[in-house]
Amino acid sequence: MIAVVVGEFANFIACIYAPAVLVTPLGALSIIVSAVLAHFLLSEKLRRMGILGCVLCIVGSTVIVLHASAEHSLSSVEEI
16 A cells, blocks of 8 residues: 555656656556566466556557657746
């Protein structure tokens, strides 16, 4: 439970420094970490569909991050 709270706090902090279009897909990678940890620590079987799901998460997150639009900072009240 502590790890979940710390992870969400870190996700919140990441949203301050990077656009949400980059932070959200990378947050989805926690699914992969959970699957791998469950495989090694809890001796759960990671079958073909689980591995395929992990690969699709990695590919999807990579594609979204690579094609994210650049965000510029607002420098004046007129721009707001």
